[in-house]
Amino acid sequence: MSNILAVYGSPRRKGNTALLLKRAVEGAMEAGVGVEEVVLRDLKMSPCLEIYGCRKTGRCVIKDDFQQLHDQMHACKGLMLASPIFFYSLSAHTKILIDRCQSLWVKKYWIDKVRYGQWEPKRKGLFISLGATKGKKLFDGALLTVKYFFDVLDMELWNSLLYRGLDFEGDVLAHPEYLEEAYKMGKEFVTSLETEV
Numbered sequence: 231m232s233n234i235l236a237v238y239g240s241p242r243r244k245g246n247t248a249l250l251l252k253r254a255v256e257g258a259m260e261a262g263v264g265v266e267e268v269v270l271r272d273l274k275m276s277p278c279l280e281i282y283g284c285r286k287t288g289r290c291v292i293k294d295d296f297q298q299l300h301d302q303m304h305a306c307k308g309l310m311l312a313s314p315i316f317f318y319s320l321s322a323h324t325k326i327l328i329d330r331c332q333s334l335w336v337k338k339y340w341i342d343k344v345r346y347g348q349w350e351p352k353r354k355g356l357f358i359s360l361g362a363t364k365g366k367k368l369f370d371g372a373l374l375t376v377k378y379f380f381d382v383l384d385m386e387l388w389n390s391l392l393y394r395g396l397d398f399e400g401d402v403l404a405h406p407e408y409l410e411e412a413y414k415m416g417k418e419f420v421t422s423l424e425t426e427v
């Protein structure tokens with residue numbers, strides 16, 4: 231049975247992205263899969279220090295909570311990532327995780343010498359995000375970052391849930407249809423993991 235890792239990237243424990251991700255997790259569990267949940271704000275994780283200690287083995291040398299998360303990301307079949315939009319990008323908590331995955335980039339492209347674009351997906355990702363405003367380009371920056379984050383995990387962006395106009399904690403509760411969509415998406419994610427990868 232496929233396992234899923236759910237990563238909560240907002241500093242708010244019960245914020246809008248957390249509520250949506252929770253519903254997606256519930257949908258996945260309802261479909262009978264095991265889900266591990268990680269709240270980034272609870273971890274002790276340094277930003278990337280750009281020392282390239284990862285050059286030898288492809289593994290980051292900073293000893294903190296990233297190490298366990300590294301193993302969890304590799305062990306999962308599907309990753310659910312949720313982050314609010316902060317300054318047209320991801321939250322700082324999420325970006326710290328992503329930058330630490332430069333070690334995976336080093337492993338894939340420098341050590342293993344994979345050619346850009348010449349790899350088969352081993353796992354799938356679901357991205358959940360939202361912001362307060364309604365602009366057309368609200369998610370452009372975040373989506374690009376997530377695409378390349380997933381790349382180092384040999385992961386394809388399977389789907390994303392993106393919502394505009396949500397700002398204060400709990401705003402999403404006024405949109406039960408969004409929460410329902412997240413629940414259904416969590417279920418469908420499990421089906422897609424079992425049938426396609």
Ligand SMILES: Cc1cc2nc3c(=O)[nH]c(=O)nc-3n(C[C@H](O)[C@H](O)[C@H](O)COP(=O)(O)O)c2cc1C
Nearest residue numbers: 240245246247314315316317318361362363396397
């Ligand atoms: C530091 C910071 C930067 C933000 N930048 C943006 C932004 O660029 N565009 C936007 O639409 N909303 C922005 N917001 C609003 C959040 O995206 C919004 O409050 C969202 O609902 C927070 O999600 P959460 O409850 O999951 O934390 C920002 C909020 C904070 C705290």
